[in-house]
Amino acid sequence: MRFCPYVQRAMLVLIAKGIKHEVININLRSKPDWFFEKSPLGLVPSIETTDGKIIYESPIVCDYLNEAFPGTKLTPADPYAKAQQKILLEQFSMVTPILYNILMARKKNEDFTELKTKFFEKFKKFEEILTKRNTPYFGGESVSMIDYMIWPWFERFHISDVTEVLEKTPQIKTWCKLMMQNPAVKETFTEPDVITGFFKLFCEESLDAADYGLD
Incomplete structure (x- = not known):
């Protein structure tokens, strides 16, 4: 979900390590059935590897990305x-x-x-x-x-x-x-006014909150 801080964790690691990826955003107020098939707890971020492995929970996702892919290691060797x-x-x-x-x-x-x-x-x-x-x-x-x-x-x-x-x-x-x-x-980075706009719709419990700011 575009405004989720836990998702941003995974995005930061993907970009920092230069890992090629595709992003599929989920509206957390209206989760599609197929998402639960991929991620039983319905949590974001969840990642699916090219060979079909599913991983979720942001610290676990980030550790996996750091260890499984080449490039600069983001955690100390010690x-x-x-x-x-x-x-x-x-x-x-x-x-x-x-x-x-x-x-x-x-x-x-x-x-x-x-x-x-x-x-x-x-x-x-x-x-x-x-x-x-x-x-x-x-x-x-x-x-x-x-x-x-x-x-x-x-x-x-x-x-x-x-x-x-x-x-x-x-x-x-x-x-x-x-x-x-x-x-x-x-x-x-998400501009403060965009996050504010999302939060306003979130408070109104709008189904459109997750899509705020999209053309």
């Missing part, structure tokens, strides 16, 4: 460093549900002040991590898997009304600027 990236991803996975809850609160016109405070408290730990590592990226001196795995949510901060957190986290703000120069990020 097992400990690789484990550290996975630990950081697990920590970030505790932040994303708060963003989702903020979105749902906005959808229902409910007060989300407390949720924003909770988000800021958890998010500032990532500023501390990046400062301690003293590297431009969360994975080190160059973009790696962990950077791609967390990036999609930063493009969506504005619809959760949490963009001001970047003013309180200067290291992450600099990281964002660097990520915006990355070729894979540039290619998958």
Whole structure:
């Protein structure tokens, strides 16, 4: 689905590694029957290899693409460093549900002040991590898997009304600027007004939300 952050993870890896692929977008409010035959849980992203193998769940999809195809490896060769990236991803996975809850609160016109405070408290730990590592990226001196795995949510901060957190986290703000120069990020980037338009239709539970912005 064009606006799904989990899908963008897979797209970032496909593009970063130069993997030839075909994209078929699914309207998650109206999933076709054939999709469940390909992906029993109905989850995106799901990939089908040329020999018919089906893989889903974004971290698993991205790991598979990284290992199965040639080109630059996006994860460290050192097992400990690789484990550290996975630990950081697990920590970030505790932040994303708060963003989702903020979105749902906005959808229902409910007060989300407390949720924003909770988000800021958890998010500032990532500023501390990046400062301690003293590297431009969360994975080190160059973009790696962990950077791609967390990036999609930063493009969506504005619809959760949490963009001001970047003013309180200067290291992450600099990281964002660097990520915006990355070729894979540039290619998958969705303009804020387009995401906002999608979110408006999403809140209205419109079947057309997934197609927002298409000619």
